[in-house]
Amino acid sequence: MxxxxxxxxxxxxxxxxxxxxxxxxTRPVFAEMPSETFASQLKKCALIAVDEQRLQCYDSITGKQEQPLGYVAPSEDIMTSTIEKPVVEVKPIKPGRGxxxxxxxxxxxxxxxxxxxxxxxxxxxxxxxxxxxxxxxxxxxxxxxxxxxxxxxxxxxxxxxxxxxxxxxxxxxxxxxxxxxxxxxxxxxxxxxxxxxxxxxxxxxxxxxxxxxxxxxxxxxxxxxxxxxxxxxxxxxxxxxxxxxxxxxxxxxxxxxxxxxxxxxxxxxxxxxxxxxxxxxxxxxxxxxxxxxxxxxxxxxxxxxxxxxxxxxxxxxxxxxxxxxxxxxxxxxxxxxxxxxx
Structure with a gap:
């Protein structure tokens, strides 16, 4: 006993x-870039004298991809018709709630x-x-x-x-x-x-x-x-x-x-x-x-x-x-x- x-x-x-x-x-892990690192990279881009290179630097930080030659932007009508509808997340109701x-x-x-x-x-x-x-x-x-x-x-x-x-x-x-x-x-x-x-x-x-x-x-x-x-x-x-x-x-x-x-x-x-x-x-x-x-x-x-x-x-x-x-x-x-x- x-x-x-x-x-x-x-x-x-x-x-x-x-x-x-x-x-x-199980605590949440945030993958966001620290504010100090992001600010320092912006300063480095601002010091570049050549406009094209400076723009590429900014694009690399924000993740914007360079468009290929001959690329034509879609018209506003096409964009509005092809935009996906927002997905609404429905959270399950826990037993007993409500x-x-x-x-x-x-x-x-x-x-x-x-x-x-x-x-x-x-x-x-x-x-x-x-x-x-x-x-x-x-x-x-x-x-x-x-x-x-x-x-x-x-x-x-x-x-x-x-x-x-x-x-x-x-x-x-x-x-x-x-x-x-x-x-x-x-x-x-x-x-x-x-x-x-x-x-x-x-x-x-x-x-x-x-x-x-x-x-x-x-x-x-x-x-x-x-x-x-x-x-x-x-x-x-x-x-x-x-x-x-x-x-x-x-x-x-x-x-x-x-x-x-x-x-x-x-x-x-x-x-x-x-x-x-x-x-x-x-x-x-x-x-x-x-x-x-x-x-x-x-x-x-x-x-x-x-x-x-x-x-x-x-x-x-x-x-x-x-x-x-x-x-x-x-x-x-x-x-x-x-x-x-x-």
Missing amino acids: KLWKECARFFTGLMVAVFLALLLI RWLGIKSYRRNYILPVSFNDKVNQVLYNGLGEQFRSDETEVKFQLSFELPVWENILEKNIDLYVAYTQLSFFQAYNDEYSRPFRETVYEPELGFKWTPELSISGWDLESIRLAYNHQSNGRARPLSRSWDRIVGQLKIRRDDISLGVRLWDRIDSIPTDDDNPDIEDYIGNGELFAGYDVGDHRLGLMLRNPFEHEALQLDWTYLFSKKAGLYLQYFNGYGESLLDYNHRVNRIGIGFMLNDWL
């Missing part, structure tokens, strides 16, 4: 270094009206004096969006953004205990997103993110859970295949205020994710902390419109929510993906 943690820290730092290095590599107040989807937005977990953590409430027993079937939904605060910083395709993700588990079918929200995870984030438009061996580098991330469930002790992280993320794509890695390093908290000191042992320090598009079908995979307390998520989406689709999700492992971060969950749910509603 320590080796995996150190590797995650190393690669998080490496992503920061790559982020800064690529900014320097939407209401600039808000766009961040992670998945979905609702699973029916999700079944056959490994409910009933032990959590024992000894707390709470008369509550969680149902195996509940509603799971997630809302996630981001808002650019400062776009195209220094003309480098870098955006400063704020993001918010909320994951909730609603005991909608638990009549005995008044249908409570069993758990809600609040996750604000502040970071930088870079879309460098680079391609290597057919793989497009879609984005690199570096952010400060906070997660908490807003509960009182002993059910309180929270932690803060520095998160780095890299995503690449080739045709219909997308791959990504997300690494993080926890910001240490005061031991007396730490409600979950061993959370890294269960959630780890990174995750891998992948996606594959086949027509109207989208397949997804997430793998986290494979060497100890692993977590696996499989996704299938069928898009029946441009804004929504049928969504099937399977999760097995640790860290599905903060409340159950150290408890294995085995859940399958069906519902709707709403990623393009913003």
Whole structure:
């Protein structure tokens, strides 16, 4: 576990270094002649006494070519008829640009009206004096969006953004205990997103993110859970295949205020994710902390419109929510993906 943690820290730092290095590599290079050199050449031409030679000197600087003998300048009518129409460059619209107040989807937005977990953590409430027993079937939904605060910083395709993700588990079918929200995870984030438009061996580098991330469930002790992280993320794509890695390093908290000191042992320090598009079908995979307390998520989406689709999700492992971060969950749910509603 320590080796995996150190590797995650190393690669998080490496992503920061790559982020800064690529900014320097991709800076614009101007091929214009320095003003001092251009002025000095003009002075040299002005000192030439012979008119014809002086004119040739000026032409050599400006790049004007000498016309051959017998050359006849075209008439004004011919020139106007053969002049090409100006080409207007149409810049592609980036995903999410031009939407209401600039808000766009961040992670998945979905609702699973029916999700079944056959490994409910009933032990959590024992000894707390709470008369509550969680149902195996509940509603799971997630809302996630981001808002650019400062776009195209220094003309480098870098955006400063704020993001918010909320994951909730609603005991909608638990009549005995008044249908409570069993758990809600609040996750604000502040970071930088870079879309460098680079391609290597057919793989497009879609984005690199570096952010400060906070997660908490807003509960009182002993059910309180929270932690803060520095998160780095890299995503690449080739045709219909997308791959990504997300690494993080926890910001240490005061031991007396730490409600979950061993959370890294269960959630780890990174995750891998992948996606594959086949027509109207989208397949997804997430793998986290494979060497100890692993977590696996499989996704299938069928898009029946441009804004929504049928969504099937399977999760097995640790860290599905903060409340159950150290408890294995085995859940399958069906519902709707709403990623393009913003």
